[in-house]
Structures are given as structure tokens and as C-alpha cells.
Amino acid sequence: MRTRLLAATLTALAAVSLAACSSSGSSSGKATAAAGSPTTVAATPSDASTSSAAATPATSAPSTSATADGTTAAPGATAAPAGSSPGADGSAPAKPAPPADAGLPAKPDSDLTGKVVAALNAIDPAIVGGKPDQVVEQARKQCQSMYQFPKDKAKLIELANQHFTSPDHPQGFGPDTAAKINDALRTTLCPSPR
Incomplete structure (x- = not known):
């Protein structure tokens, strides 16, 4: 019983961590909702059988991740930060600032x-x-x-x-x-x- 409760709690924490790291607003809401039920269920020891059943969807959640445009990435792939892909909001990604010494020639011989x-x-x-x-x-x-x-x-x-x-x-x-x-x-x- 305790092992199942511990497994459900750890799975719920992993799902919450993934949901917190998600940069897409719509996918993080889904992950939090899915992860919310195992955390609540795991908090009550009398419902240990329910926690193991609720842990099953959370265990499969880490295998895929949502991308910035709402599609699902392959297992093991990380989601890109929102706005980093070109066209995410219709504009090009931000150009990095040039270094402070850009254009400064080397000391001449x-x-x-x-x-x-x-x-x-x-x-x-x-x-x-x-x-x-x-x-x-x-x-x-x-x-x-x-x-x-x-x-x-x-x-x-x-x-x-x-x-x-x-x-x-x-x-x-x-x-x-x-x-x-x-x-x-x-x-x-x-x-x-x-």
C-alpha cells in the first residue's frame, strides 16, 4: 500500500514539475489538471487503490511533450519556449544584440x-x-x-x-x-x- 502511495505521489510531483516547465498555456493547463487528481488522491491514505489507478494517466504524460504551437512532440523531445520559433506570433525571432566591441578593429601593427x-x-x-x-x-x-x-x-x-x-x-x-x-x-x- 505504501509503495503504491509513494509511487503515485512521485508520479504526481513529476507531472506537476513538467506542467510547471511547460511554456504553452493550453498544454500546461491540461497537464496541471491531469496531475492535480493524483496529488489530491495521494494525499488521502485510505484511497490507496484509487491513487494507483489515477497514477496511470500521469505516468504516461511525461512520454510526450507539447510544443509551442500546441502539437505533441515525440517522446524525449523538449518543448520550445513560447515565441522562440519563427511565426509563433507572426513575427521573426528576436535578433541577438551584437557584442560591445563589434566593428572595433584589432590594434594595428x-x-x-x-x-x-x-x-x-x-x-x-x-x-x-x-x-x-x-x-x-x-x-x-x-x-x-x-x-x-x-x-x-x-x-x-x-x-x-x-x-x-x-x-x-x-x-x-x-x-x-x-x-x-x-x-x-x-x-x-x-x-x-x-
Whole structure:
């Protein structure tokens, strides 16, 4: 008697656990209703024969699982989270956010650093201002901006004026020079936009 009661209780707990993990609203309600009767019956020891009979539907419940669209999956398959499958609510699944360093090129070697510095010096020597390491870091940040805003020329000019400043040009070098800086970086340091 106790063995049957214990088996019915464990089966009911397993069914309740599966119902709690289910992500589909309609299938979790069915599983909870099916699992609810063995739990209630198993709580009363005088109805041990009823608990073993009620445990039979709950034992077969774990063999299949409901999917997000309400169909039944094969035994052993797990149900997909609601909204994760394309078309579940008529929209595409959410696109994961890009990493924080997306578009940031690796630190250039000495040859590439020389090319970047030479290209910027050709535009205006004040851009480099005798600080090649600093200007290369600013160029890398501008490359990341080019990756993030590949088609927004006005934004890229604004960001170039923020990244490239000097004591004589605290607000940047102006829109024409900023556009030239962007062009120079595209041909030297920055990877092609996506």
C-alpha cells in the first residue's frame, strides 16, 4: 500500500514539475489538471487503490511533450519556449544584440599604424598632432562607429568631429575634414561595413 502511495505521489510531483516547465498555456493547463487528481488522491491514505489507478494517466504524460504551437512532440523531445520559433506570433525571432566591441578593429601593427598616420597627416598634420598612438585609438573608435552606422553619413561626420580634436580644434576639424578622415580610415584601417 505504501509503495503504491509513494509511487503515485512521485508520479504526481513529476507531472506537476513538467506542467510547471511547460511554456504553452493550453498544454500546461491540461497537464496541471491531469496531475492535480493524483496529488489530491495521494494525499488521502485510505484511497490507496484509487491513487494507483489515477497514477496511470500521469505516468504516461511525461512520454510526450507539447510544443509551442500546441502539437505533441515525440517522446524525449523538449518543448520550445513560447515565441522562440519563427511565426509563433507572426513575427521573426528576436535578433541577438551584437557584442560591445563589434566593428572595433584589432590594434594595428606598426606598418598599418604608419599608413593610418600618413593618411591622416596628408589631410591635416594637426589631426595626428605628434601623438600617433592616441590618434590610432581614436581611429579604431571611429571604425566601430562606421560599423554601427554604416549608412548615416551625417552621424559619422559628427562622431569623427568628436573623436578627432586638437587644442586648436576642440570641436573637431569641421564637416569637410571629418568626411575626409572617414574616407581615409575606410581605405586604411576600417573593415568594410556590413
